[in-house]
Amino acid sequence: MKWTKTFVPTLREAPSDAEIVSHKLLLRAGLIRKLTGGVYTFLPLGLRALHKVEKIIREEMDRAGALEVLMPTMQPTDIWQQSGRYETAAEVLFKVRDRAKKEWLLSPTAEEVITTVAASEINSYRQMPVNFYQVSIKFRDEIRPRYGLMRAKEFIMKDAYSFDVSDEGAMASYKKMYDAYKRIFDRCGLKNFPVEADTGVIGGNFSHEFMVPAETGENEVVFCEACGYAANVEKATSGIPKTAAREVGGTVEKFATPGIVTIEALTKEPYKVAANRQIKTLIYVADSKPVLILIRGDDQLNEAKLAGVLGTTIFRPAEAAEIFEALGAHPGSLGAVGVKKFSVYVDERLRGANDMTTGANEDGFHFKNVSIERDIQVTKWADLRTVTAGEPCVKCGKSLKIRRAIEVGHVFILGTKYSDKLGATYLAEDGSRKLCVMGCYGIGVTRTMQAVIEQSNDKDGIVWPVSVAPFTVCITPLSVAADSAVMQLAEKMYAELMARGVDVILDDRDERPGVKFKDSELVGFPIRIGIGEKSLAKGEVEIKPRGGAMLAIKPEEAVEKVMKMIEELMPRTS
Numbered sequence: 400m401k402w403t404k405t406f407v408p409t410l411r412e413a414p415s416d417a418e419i420v421s422h423k424l425l426l427r428a429g430l431i432r433k434l435t436g437g438v439y440t441f442l443p444l445g446l447r448a449l450h451k452v453e454k455i456i457r458e459e460m461d462r463a464g465a466l467e468v469l470m471p472t473m474q475p476t477d478i479w480q481q482s483g484r485y486e487t488a489a490e491v492l493f494k495v496r497d498r499a500k501k502e503w504l505l506s507p508t509a510e511e512v513i514t515t516v517a518a519s520e521i522n523s524y525r526q527m528p529v530n531f532y533q534v535s536i537k538f539r540d541e542i543r544p545r546y547g548l549m550r551a552k553e554f555i556m557k558d559a560y561s562f563d564v565s566d567e568g569a570m571a572s573y574k575k576m577y578d579a580y581k582r583i584f585d586r587c588g589l590k591n592f593p594v595e596a597d598t599g600v601i602g603g604n605f606s607h608e609f610m611v612p613a614e615t616g617e618n619e620v621v622f623c624e625a626c627g628y629a630a631n632v633e634k635a636t637s638g639i640p641k642t643a644a645r646e647v648g649g650t651v652e653k654f655a656t657p658g659i660v661t662i663e664a665l666t667k668e669p670y671k672v673a674a675n676r677q678i679k680t681l682i683y684v685a686d687s688k689p690v691l692i693l694i695r696g697d698d699q700l701n702e703a704k705l706a707g708v709l710g711t712t713i714f715r716p717a718e719a720a721e722i723f724e725a726l727g728a729h730p731g732s733l734g735a736v737g738v739k740k741f742s743v744y745v746d747e748r749l750r751g752a753n754d755m756t757t758g759a760n761e762d763g764f765h766f767k768n769v770s771i772e773r774d775i776q777v778t779k780w781a782d783l784r785t786v787t788a789g790e791p792c793v794k795c796g797k798s799l800k801i802r803r804a805i806e807v808g809h810v811f812i813l814g815t816k817y818s819d820k821l822g823a824t825y826l827a828e829d830g831s832r833k834l835c836v837m838g839c840y841g842i843g844v845t846r847t848m849q850a851v852i853e854q855s856n857d858k859d860g861i862v863w864p865v866s867v868a869p870f871t872v873c874i875t876p877l878s879v880a881a882d883s884a885v886m887q888l889a890e891k892m893y894a895e896l897m898a899r900g901v902d903v904i905l906d907d908r909d910e911r912p913g914v915k916f917k918d919s920e921l922v923g924f925p926i927r928i929g930i931g932e933k934s935l936a937k938g939e940v941e942i943k944p945r946g947g948a949m950l951a952i953k954p955e956e957a958v959e960k961v962m963k964m965i966e967e968l969m970p971r972t973s
């Protein structure tokens with residue numbers, strides 16, 4: 400491609416609404432343009448990089464035996480009603496109406512559609528295992544679209560769905576995708592690592608997210624350097640000790656605590672109740688009913704874990720008026736002693752705890768000497784707390800760390816949730832009818848492309864891995880007169896590299912060398928070949944890997960050298 404024949408609107412400054420470096424660089428390098436919040440146009444070079452990411456994904460999905468399909472983006476609502484997600488996913492669903500006022504949904508993922516296909520097309524155990532995938536535009540009505548392609552309202556996702564005859568079969572399909580994902584992100588040149596992920600409402604233990612470490616990532620990952628344990632903070636557990644039981648006698652005692660409405664305040668004189676001897680009582684509204692959640696005073700509630708326990712993602716903290724109506728007191732004086740009307744979910748760390756202090760459901764009063772099992776009617780014990788850095792690893796006891804990361808992919812065992820609701824059954828070998836066991840597997844394609852930039856850049860611009868760069872080589876002649884020796888050599892190398900299958904761009908603009916160099920660094924081509932009159936007179940051209948040292952080389956050796964460099968720079972997968 401000749402630079403003058405393509406379209407690369409580079410910018411010296413990023414628009415002020417671009418907050419993170421990758422978003423700025425996508426705009427500055429002329430790869431994308433914003434239409435409106437969360438909605439972007441891919442310009443020619445951005446699209447080339449995106450297509451390279453997609454190609455890697457397709458190659459690895461095909462290698463793993465998955466079959467590419469293309470499902471409708473516009474979907475009727477009935478299958479979403481059947482799956483239950485018309486309600487449970489309502490927050491992110493885009494709804495549109497046709498001329499007959501019939502409602503349609505714009506697909507955020509395609510479990511309902513693929514399960515409908517399976518319900519009619521998979522009849523026998525002989526047709527499984529099978530895994531269908533697609534690369535397509537998805538829509539999500541994100542509350543806070545931000546960071547460019549990272550969290551968009553319209554984006555490209557690769558989604559795959561496996562169908563198996565058994566749980567073991569589903570596990571094998573899952574493992575294949577897990578391995579394929581590792582290869583995909585490695586080949587994109589991304590440092591990446593899988594972490595145990597929250598399985599939310601579906602439950603079970605088979606979900607991993609593929610994470611790219613980045614300060615700007617929206618996820619927090621808990622990890623152990625000693626044994627390799629890694630989990631999203633939404634899922635992570637630790638080996639932190641439970642609350643120590645104490646030798647105390649007697650029963651619950653009420654005492655006055657005028658004006659005391661925080662855990663912190665109760666730790667001070669004259670009360671001096673340590674936070675780890677207090678119970679924090681939180682009120683949420685789930686399914687239109689208040690529920691009580693108890694965690695230790697020095698712990699934080701993890702809402703993702705709560706969703707798993709409540710079996711729904713539709714819940715919210717109760718408002719002050721609702722709390723007062725339910726318990727007859729205001730936040731800061733709440734507790735679960737004697738509460739029988741509402742469900743009480745208690746964090747495992749409080750199991751066996753006694754000599755605890757908690758609100759008395761009377762403003763200005765607390766109870767002390769509370770023994771949870773004796774004094775509180777527990778509906779369910781569950782892991783509800785958030786792990787913090789420095790706690791002992793749940794596997795090996797060494798100290799846990801926390802870092803931020805970008806979720807680029809997600810693999811998930813679905814079980815029979817969708818096949819049950821949408822009737823995807825098959826005739827088993829023993830003649831009985833059974834439900835297909837499903838898995839689903841997503842990759843944020845556009846997010847992955849941006850994650851590459853977020854991870855790989857310097858003060859001058861993007862540093863593309865050769866596998867996903869819009870062009871691998873940029874030839875930069877310093878004079879562009881058609882009859883100049885410089886331009887003739889540039890054209891010759893351009894033709895040779897193209898003939899050898901290299902994606903090469905020839906910067907044939909009549910611009911100052913400084914401008915050309917700056918632009919090629921900004922866009923981030925992995926290898927630049929500089930050809931100038933002076934060096935050519937010395938019998939040399941200059942090869943510069945992006946971010947590496949310049950190398951002067953004889954013109955006739957340049958193409959060979961570049962081919963070798965490309966080979967060496969290509970990201971590997973283990």
Ligand SMILES: Nc1ncnc2c1ncn2[C@@H]1O[C@H](COP(=O)(O)OP(=O)(O)O)[C@@H](O)[C@H]1O
Pocket residue numbers: 508539541548549550551552554556806807808809841842843844845846847
């Ligand atoms: N709003 C979005 N913008 C860009 N990519 C997204 C968005 N939402 C999800 N993705 C990508 O799609 C992949 C699969 O989506 P999924 O796991 O269903 O999303 P989530 O974890 O947000 O519920 C995610 O791993 C992520 O890479």
Ligand SMILES: [Mg+2]
Pocket residue numbers: 608806808809
């Ligand atoms: Mg996810």
Ligand SMILES: [Zn+2]
Pocket residue numbers: 623624625626627628792793794795796797
């Ligand atoms: Zn460990």
